[in-house]
Amino acid sequence: MMTVNGIPEDYPKKVKIVISNKDFNVVARAYIILTYLLCHDDVLLATENTIHLWYSAFIPESLHSWIRGPLYEYILIESYKFRDQHGFEPNTIERFFSDEITDACSTRMTRELAGISASINLKLAYTDWPYLARYLERDLLREEAISARNAVVACESRLDNRERYLFRQPYAERPCYIRFMEEGILLPMGRPSHDIVKPNVTLFDFSSGVGTWLLDDTRGPERRWSRSEFKKTFPGFAKNDIYGKLFYYLQGIITTFHTRMRTLDIEFSIEHNSLSSLNRCKFDRILLPEEETHSYIVPTGLKRWPGDFLNPHNLKSTIITPCRICPTPGRKMNTNDNRHELVDLLPRYFEIPPWKSPQFPIFDTLDPIKLQLLEFAVPVGYIESLFRIDNCDDYFKGTWERSDVFRKEENTIVEPWPYFPGEKPTLWTASTPELDQDIVFEDRYPAVWYIEWDLCYRYRTPP
Structure with missing residues (x-):
């Protein structure tokens, strides 16, 4: 988002951004966020819902209905289309002898706005499309989500670590941290949260058959953001509301990004662990993930990476x-x-x-x-x-x-x-x-x- 926000509004050329990650959860979350921002023109509603999808343990009913409704139906239709196109089920023996469809299944969502084209291209392996559909249809009861999150953020064996983390914070800011750890919702102080009730399943792992909280007990939403930057934001009368300042700071960043998506000729290409398909691509900027920079391993099929x-x-x-x-x-x-x-x-x-x-x-x-x-x-x-x-x-x-x-x-x-x-x-x-x-x-x-x-x-x- 920061890269796109830095592009001049009158930039005449096409902008292409490739997002590739070996973690399917990262790919799915990036696709959900970008698609939601592209499809919704109500900038205030879109930015607030994006913040909750990004950081909050619970999301509003409207966002939950969109994920389980229109987005899920769209992915399900695309999955059926690929199945009918290739003529066999994803996990049959024929699929393993058909290399040509491994990375060939992609869908493109485009919006034409005042002569400007914005598009999101999702490319997945053939067997990943049913998995994405199941990812979007996952559901979790609110009580189960609270219990799964409390098992991590209120773990008795980590009480001393959490208290030390809280002890390092300024006195007036500690209520913000306590409120976020108890409720799991990023909101300014005084803002009601009665309509934010649906569990954000993108922050839960279901690989074991039950929902488990993915984040640790001290990882707050301020991690990786410059404290001196978001502290400049005016949150209202609660000048020590550090998470309120962060909320409005993120709101400004996402609002600008929402506008850029409608004023630039831009294309997002989201891929799951398919770096080998980028051999002929040249980029002006490459951001490597942390785990990749520490592995020192050249991805398969690539030479002289990066x-x-x-x-x-x-x-x-x-x-x-x-x-x-x-x-x-x-x-x-x-x-x-x-x-x-x-x-x-x-x-x-x-x-x-x-x-x-x-x-x-x-x-x-x-x-x-x-x-x-x-x-x-x-x-x-x-x-x-x-x-x-x-x-x-x-x-x-x-x-x-x-x-x-x-x-x-x-x-x-x-x-x-x-x-x-x-x-x-x-x-x-x-x-x-x-x-x-x-x-x-x-x-x-x-x-x-x-x-x-x-x-x-x-x-x-x-x-």
Whole structure:
């Protein structure tokens, strides 16, 4: 969405976006969200329902009816069409000897708006179409959904972890976190939720025969969004409603995306684990998923991945890799020794005398102020040093040999560290409590750093 929102409204050329993932749940959710935004012109209703489909455990009745009704019927008709076209059932022996239909089954949904064409092309293996239909017809009782979610977010063995996560948050923001964990609905404070009652089955896993909650007990919707950015949004009189600010921030992003879908000549191609079909494609921007960047495995059928897929005629074509570092027993990221960068900030924030020692003392008390000092986030500089150790310039070596991609000296598209709270105070400008809060209370587990890569100029051709 951020990429499409950055395209000028008067861009004259066609825009094609390919979404491919080996996780079928990711593919199905992307298709549902994009199709819903394309089919519904009521921008306010579409954006709010998209936020709930994206983050909330429950969705409104109207969205649930659309998924189980028109969208399900459309996919079911397409599934029957492919079955009739090839003349046999999906799981019969004939299907396994027919390679020509493995990736040939696709459907296209197009809308013509004032001479502008917007389309969504869904390409799945022949056997995936009945699976998508069953995915859309899944149902879960509200009581069962609440029980399945509580089994994760209210797990007794994880109580200490959740309390520590909550303890790191500013006092005035804690009711927002508690409300979201209890209700599972992303809404500003004061907004009624009586009509948001249908379980969001896209956030539940049914592989075991019963619905289980997919997310962990501390993964809030603010994860991966810049706290300093969405905090600028005005939520009304509840200025400490951090999730209300995030809601309106997301609403603005989705509203702009909804408009871009109707003003650009754009095509979305959604595919399930079919990178081998992209051999002849060239892209101006590639965003790799986290699991792909850490696997170091070239997808089957591809050579010189991912360098061969960059457009050699565009000097600004870029690969973006989100790299992740999680706390490990051998690399403790939350210890007193790693907090020397905050020695000056913390005493000023809590109005307590500074320590003479460059490191924090080890406390043997239950004093809440001292306990909170121990729970502060790891300094940004320390995590960046770990990134530099793990992700050096030969990141795409090994099985990625001859990819011909090189790391940029500076990022030009995304911030390397998305949680960094804006401008650092200079020698002549004093830090503000808001800036201090962004540094201290940001949730950084796991830590994610975005690195940009491009082709070496000797491999590029003039446009």
